[in-house]
């Protein structure tokens with residue numbers, strides 16, 4: 001049995017970050033799949049691990065202190081990099097490290113939420129809407145974080161405002177330009193080495209050529225496209241995305257070089 | 259390593275950066291700028307994508323060997339990680355995770371709330387006295403559209419009731435979170451003094467006057483606020499203030515989460 005258990009959904013957004021980081025480090029972990037579309041993350045057995053009811057969470061057994069629970073995908077990645085042997089996923093140079101953290105924060109708190117809003121309106125909402133309405137209301141009532149109850153309601157009832165969707169689309173366009181600029185200045189997103197910033201960024205953008213074909217394509221954003229292919233080429237990424245079960249993450253296949 | 263720190267009044271993110279600088283003992287040239295007059299966007303200092311698009315809002319900029327860097331928690335990490343001794347961050351991986359996760363809570367929940375309440379109380383009036391043309395001139399160099407929108411709302415006195423009550427709730431929750439940590443009688447939030455103390459203090463110190471009720475009966479936090487204020491690094495940062503009450507100086511901060 002492994003010392004590490006990861007509670008995750010699909011290799012996508014926040015779940016995919018620790019998955020890929022663990023794979024890159026070569027850390028064996030027990031995979032505990034939670035079906036986000038079935039609201040597994042709000043069930044009592046998972047709330048006992050992460051009372052906020054969000055995915056992912058990781059436990060790491062410590063011989064003296066027992067199972068320690070870690071949440072927050074980006075902080076988990078920094079932990080995974082520091083706590084286990086294997087290839088370094090943080091650059092040595094402190095300024096490069098600062099840039100890695102800057103980009104991860106920017107993606108986590110500015111760009112990814114815009115991708116996510118669009119994704120929830122076109123993918124998550126329609127996927128769960130078919131369920132029995134009474135069951136859905138009961139599921140919403142079980143969500144611990146009030147802001148998540150609002151989010152789920154919007155997704156289920158398709159209640160996104162025109163303005164907020166427009167703002168998300170604006171941010172996606174700005175973010176894509178910023179990524180293209182950064183990747184045309186250096187080999188990887190935050191510095192000239194592959195790092196946690198690439199793992200983070202890839203998880204939000206791997207499907208860009210399909211989801212934003214007018215903004216991200218070989219003509220307009222050649223550096224982004226090359227970067228995505230370069231990440232997906234890595235054995236750790238292949239292994240991580242092979243764990244995906246839904247058509248949503250199978251979109252990654254379009255990054256395979258012909 | 260040549261360091262120049264462009265900082266606002268010792269409150270919020272500028273306080274974190276200044277105190278982190280003094281804790282770590284680096285030599286840096288200090289250049290005050292007026293964040294409440296959007297001077298961070300002026301040609302007084304160098305810019306790059308990371309400073310222009312920083313989602314911290316109006317915070318300090320640290321220029322290290324020519325490269326401008328933003329976001330106070332990461333500046334503090336940088337200042338710590340360029341010392342031999344790691345004075346303000348644990349070296350153990352789990353303790354570091356605790357610190358980063360704590361700071362993330364502050365960055366994501368407390369900072370936007372404090373900035374919202376702070377600018378409402380202290381900046382709105384000042385901006386409304388500007389003529390359209392003068393204000394436009396201040397805003398012209400701002401590259402981030404959403405940051406500019408926050409400036410505009412403040413000037414026009416647009417404060418959303420829902421955001422106000424959400425911000426008040428977040429400050430109350432932060433006080434409770436700090437109280438819970440200090441419950442076992444410890445001096446500092448995570449045991450050893452760290453960036454978590456600096457960042458939490460920087461955003462909460464100015465809330466005691468605005469959100470009195472949240473602090474009522476919270477004995478732990480009041481003692482901790484006193485210890486923080488007395489810490490030489492914080493005292494030295496506060497001594498740089500050019501007004502008698504630096505905890506009342508607020509500029510637009512991070513936005514309140516719009517999704518998730």
Ligand SMILES: N[C@@H](CCC(=O)N[C@@H](CS)C(=O)NCC(=O)O)C(=O)O
Pocket residue numbers: 012013014015036041053054055056071072073074148518
């Ligand atoms: N800041 C957290 C956010 C975690 C999070 O929001 N995860 C999403 C999935 S990507 C989730 O659990 N959503 C389902 C829900 O809120 O019910 C992290 O980075 O780990």
